[in-house]
Amino acid sequence: PQPVRLQDYAPPPHLIDSVELTVELGDDWTKVTAILSGRRNPAAGSGPAPIVLDGQDQQLQAVTLDGRRLAESEYQVGAEKLTLPAVDGPFELMIEGRIRPQDNTALEGLYRSGGLYCTQCEAEGFRRITYYPDRPDVMAVFTVRIEADKERFPVLLANGNCVETGELPFGRHFAVWHDPFRKPAYLFAMVAGDLGCVEDSYVTRSGREVTLRIYVDPGNEGRTGHAMESLKRSMRWDEEVYGFEYDLDVFMIVAVSAFNMGAMENKGLNIFNDKFILADPDTATDGDFQRIEGIVAHEYFHNWTGNRITCRDWFQLSLKEGLTVFRDQEFSADMHDRGVKRVSDVRLLRTVQFPEDAGPTAHPVRPDTYIEINNFYTVTVYEKGSEVVRMIHTLLGPDGFRKGMDLYVERHDGQAVTCDDFVAAMEDATGVDLSRFRLWYSQAGTPTVTARWQHDPATRRLDLTLSQATPSTPGQPTKQPMPIPLRTALIGRNGAPLPLRLDGEPDGGGATERVLVLDEAATTVSFVDVPPGAVPSLLRGFSAPVKLDAAWSEEDLAFLAGADDDPFGRWEALQSLSTRALLAMVGALRAGKPAVLDQRVVEAFRASLADDRLEPAFLSELLALPGESLLGQALDVWHVDEVHAARAEARRVIGETLFDGWSALYERLSAAEPAGGADLSTAAMGRRALANAALAYMVASGREEGIRLAVAQARPDGTMTRVMGALVALNDLERPERDAALAAFHDRWQNDPLVLDKWFALKAGSARTDTLDQVKGLLEHPGFSIRIPNRVRALIGGFTAGNPVRFHAADGSGYDFLAEQVLALDAINPQVAARMTQPLVRWRKFDAGRGKAMTDALRRIIHSPTLSKDVYEIASKALA
Ligand code: HT7
Numbered sequence: 001p002q003p004v005r006l007q008d009y010a011p012p013p014h015l016i017d018s019v020e021l022t023v024e025l026g027d028d029w030t031k032v033t034a035i036l037s038g039r040r041n042p043a044a045g046s047g048p049a050p051i052v053l054d055g056q057d058q059q060l061q062a063v064t065l066d067g068r069r070l071a072e073s074e075y076q077v078g079a080e081k082l083t084l085p086a087v088d089g090p091f092e093l094m095i096e097g098r099i100r101p102q103d104n105t106a107l108e109g110l111y112r113s114g115g116l117y118c119t120q121c122e123a124e125g126f127r128r129i130t131y132y133p134d135r136p137d138v139m140a141v142f143t144v145r146i147e148a149d150k151e152r153f154p155v156l157l158a159n160g161n162c163v164e165t166g167e168l169p170f171g172r173h174f175a176v177w178h179d180p181f182r183k184p185a186y187l188f189a190m191v192a193g194d195l196g197c198v199e200d201s202y203v204t205r206s207g208r209e210v211t212l213r214i215y216v217d218p219g220n221e222g223r224t225g226h227a228m229e230s231l232k233r234s235m236r237w238d239e240e241v242y243g244f245e246y247d248l249d250v251f252m253i254v255a256v257s258a259f260n261m262g263a264m265e266n267k268g269l270n271i272f273n274d275k276f277i278l279a280d281p282d283t284a285t286d287g288d289f290q291r292i293e294g295i296v297a298h299e300y301f302h303n304w305t306g307n308r309i310t311c312r313d314w315f316q317l318s319l320k321e322g323l324t325v326f327r328d329q330e331f332s333a334d335m336h337d338r339g340v341k342r343v344s345d346v347r348l349l350r351t352v353q354f355p356e357d358a359g360p361t362a363h364p365v366r367p368d369t370y371i372e373i374n375n376f377y378t379v380t381v382y383e384k385g386s387e388v389v390r391m392i393h394t395l396l397g398p399d400g401f402r403k404g405m406d407l408y409v410e411r412h413d414g415q416a417v418t419c420d421d422f423v424a425a426m427e428d429a430t431g432v433d434l435s436r437f438r439l440w441y442s443q444a445g446t447p448t449v450t451a452r453w454q455h456d457p458a459t460r461r462l463d464l465t466l467s468q469a470t471p472s473t474p475g476q477p478t479k480q481p482m483p484i485p486l487r488t489a490l491i492g493r494n495g496a497p498l499p500l501r502l503d504g505e506p507d508g509g510g511a512t513e514r515v516l517v518l519d520e521a522a523t524t525v526s527f528v529d530v531p532p533g534a535v536p537s538l539l540r541g542f543s544a545p546v547k548l549d550a551a552w553s554e555e556d557l558a559f560l561a562g563a564d565d566d567p568f569g570r571w572e573a574l575q576s577l578s579t580r581a582l583l584a585m586v587g588a589l590r591a592g593k594p595a596v597l598d599q600r601v602v603e604a605f606r607a608s609l610a611d612d613r614l615e616p617a618f619l620s621e622l623l624a625l626p627g628e629s630l631l632g633q634a635l636d637v638w639h640v641d642e643v644h645a646a647r648a649e650a651r652r653v654i655g656e657t658l659f660d661g662w663s664a665l666y667e668r669l670s671a672a673e674p675a676g677g678a679d680l681s682t683a684a685m686g687r688r689a690l691a692n693a694a695l696a697y698m699v700a701s702g703r704e705e706g707i708r709l710a711v712a713q714a715r716p717d718g719t720m721t722r723v724m725g726a727l728v729a730l731n732d733l734e735r736p737e738r739d740a741a742l743a744a745f746h747d748r749w750q751n752d753p754l755v756l757d758k759w760f761a762l763k764a765g766s767a768r769t770d771t772l773d774q775v776k777g778l779l780e781h782p783g784f785s786i787r788i789p790n791r792v793r794a795l796i797g798g799f800t801a802g803n804p805v806r807f808h809a810a811d812g813s814g815y816d817f818l819a820e821q822v823l824a825l826d827a828i829n830p831q832v833a834a835r836m837t838q839p840l841v842r843w844r845k846f847d848a849g850r851g852k853a854m855t856d857a858l859r860r861i862i863h864s865p866t867l868s869k870d871v872y873e874i875a876s877k878a879l880a
């Protein structure tokens with residue numbers, strides 16, 4: 001397959017002003033008629049140019065150009081293109097074709113899942129519905145007429161406003177929807193089915209009433225309340241923080257069970273994976289509730305950052321995704337606890353994006369080339385993209401950033417633009433020069449910032465030397481230094497942040513935090529009037545997506561873990577201290593010695609447990625040891641077994657040594673839990689998170705009392721946060737109580753697909769030695785289907801991405817299993833198959849035996865004669 005390159009971008013030869021689409025849904029075929037009013041694009045030259053349209057998996061039946069039906073000899077139908085005669089002036093084109101949504105298992109374009117028709121057009125799905133210039137810089141006004149059997153498909157939806165409905169012969173009916181906003185085809189959506197609807201309304205700050213509707217399978221209406229409230233909160237927040245008001249009279253969400261990703265921001269008609277809409281305390285955990293709120297907000301926020309202003313081409317994807325992730329992260333921080341939110345976002349970035357940035361599929365936030373664009377909906381484009389926007393926010397300050405956003409919208413509303421246009425608006429609104437900052441968009445790889453310092457007690461001067469280096473990544477052997485904002489403070493021995501004054505400044509103004517910008521390879525900054533014993537607090541709030549190598553001693557880290565006034569810094573200090581201790585344990589195990597946990601970690605945990613100023617939610621983050629994957633990355637070679645054993649031993653020691661503390665905490669927090677567990681306040685969720693952490697440590701201690709408490713909490717009549725907390729705590733145990741608890745859960749929830757997914761993931765994530773056999777057996781479970789991405793992610797992904805110690809079994813059995821599943825899945829859904837291939841990509845991180853077995857599995861995949869370009873791109877890059 002041929003790569004697409006950013007440098008080859010050319011404006012579209014023709015623009016489309018309006019589309020009239022008629023979709024006649026039928027049992028055998030769906031007939032699609034598109035009437036396109038177009039014209040030559042003045043930005044792409046003048047004179048006649050052939051009209052070239054994208055199209056895939058459809059049967060073309062007729063083409064009519066300016067009222068004349070074309071003979072077949074007048075156009076060429078290629079595998080993915082339709083080429084029509086050259087035109088110069090305005091034209092009207094009618095394309096008639098037919099498609100079979102019922103056979104569409106890729107879930108791109110128009111597909112049928114059970115009794116529901118729905119669409120997914122981002123990135124290039126619209127070309128599976130009709131021939132069209134399917135690129136985001138072609139923006140048109142759409143009118144859509146849907147016809148279907150009335151009894152089976154009473155609900156007919158598309159973007160915008162419903163302008164007409166009516167009856168048709170043979171029990172059929174129709175609806176016509178008109179969206180007044182120009183949009184690219186990737187934002188087109190339609191739905192037809194028998195759906196329940198929950199309706200509410202929202203009054204915008206200018207006083208317009210907007211109707212809000214959430215459509216779900218009948219029977220699920222009672223599980224939409226949280227999504228609806230989240231939507232209203234998002235609408236209010238976007239008005240208050242950015243002045244962005246919703247622009248149509250109706251906003252609709254449809255929840256579907258077969259969906260490739262989380263959700264899709266189609267104009268006025270968001271389509272969601274039902275996992276991110278449906279929730280009640282019996283079936284969803286607090287984590288689920290928070291994810292739903294975040295995703296509802298994310299898709300809603302796209303209305304301005306993505307829909308009103310969209311991407312010129314798919315290389316600019318982070319223009320809308322990085323910015324919208326930044327906005328949803330800030331929304332969640334405002335709704336809940338800012339420190340906790342930052343910690344969980346950083347954990348995700350480090351666990352998933354840093355490895356991507358260090359591996360064979362590393363790419364810049366704005367990639368230069370792709371084979372399959374679906375493979376570029378990555379943590380780099382989304383999460384690192386958000387960090388890049390956050391750095392702009394840090395450099396410009398909140399007011400400067402808001403001015404930049406205002407100018408961005410003023411300049412580009414209704415346009416398809418680039419990341420560079422966004423940065424230019426930020427510069428022009430504030431006068432801040434971001435020319436070197438643009439490297440963050442074009443350069444892949446995670447920089448390491450090294451920090452060393454020296455304090456001279458005689459002069460009371462602290463010299464902080466900072467340097468940066470970014471490792472080479474595929475296609476980018478050398479890197480330039482980038483501007484890195486480092487929020488910095490000095491914490492005095494009494495635990496208070498010190499007022500800062502830089503050498504040469506007459507007065508520091510009393511500020512206790514500075515944003516230092518490291519924009520060269522190395523620099524030294526000097527603070528004056530610094531008393532002895534001050535400890536630098538660096539990269540506060542994780543102000544840049546870098547790895548920090550700072551010269552903190554273990555004593556410094558223990559001090560910061562208790563004293564840093566920056567919540568992120570405090571968490572980070574305890575993480576670093578724990579990481580050092582755990583890596584030392586891994587080293588000991590590798591040397592055949594016993595693994596002994598550094599007592600300083602236990603003492604830091606003890607001190608945190610006793611610190612009653614801390615919010616429970618934050619304390620639960622503070623007391624979580626770094627995960628196996630983070631520890632694996634910190635090693636040159638990820639020794640899977642030793643990492644697992646060291647972490648389990650550390651948890652046992654912390655559980656056992658502090659047992660009384662955990663037990664008292666658990667009792668206190670459980671007593672505070674109201675029956676029913678329906679309190680969804682941030683504080684109540686925090687208490688439940690901390691109670692579950694305490695329970696898990698008690699179980700890890702090995703004491704019978706911990707297991708007894710967990711078994712009691714796992715009873716399936718409890719609320720889901722508590723039940724799942726208990727099941728997770730028990731899940732690795734080779735004990736009949738664990739089996740009984742999981743069986744009871746299964747029996748209670750086997751008919752609820754979203755809850756059954758939790759059970760699949762638990763079974764697949766267990767560190768027990770029989771897990772792979774269990775997973776293979778569960779492929780035959782009546783609740784499992786390889787056609788439903790949520791089931792695949794829960795069971796297969798739960799094992800390959802969520803269970804490192806068993807997936808990376810030294811005999812290669814996990815890799816063989818994954819290769820088999822990827823090949824089976826590729827024939828059904830290439831987009832999901834490509835994602836499932838990811839756990840094999842970083843084979844260089846493992847020992848020679850595992851590395852060979854992983855590359856064998858990749859070769860087996862790549863040698864498949866029918867491989868999709870989605871999977872080919874990932875596997876070939878991994879092997880390069
Ligand atoms: N913009 C959307 C990204 C997307 C997607 C969603 C569902 C299925 C397939 C998809 N391909 C791309 C979702 C978002 O980031 O908001």
Ligand code: ZN
Pocket residue numbers: 298302320321324
């Ligand atoms: Zn998005």
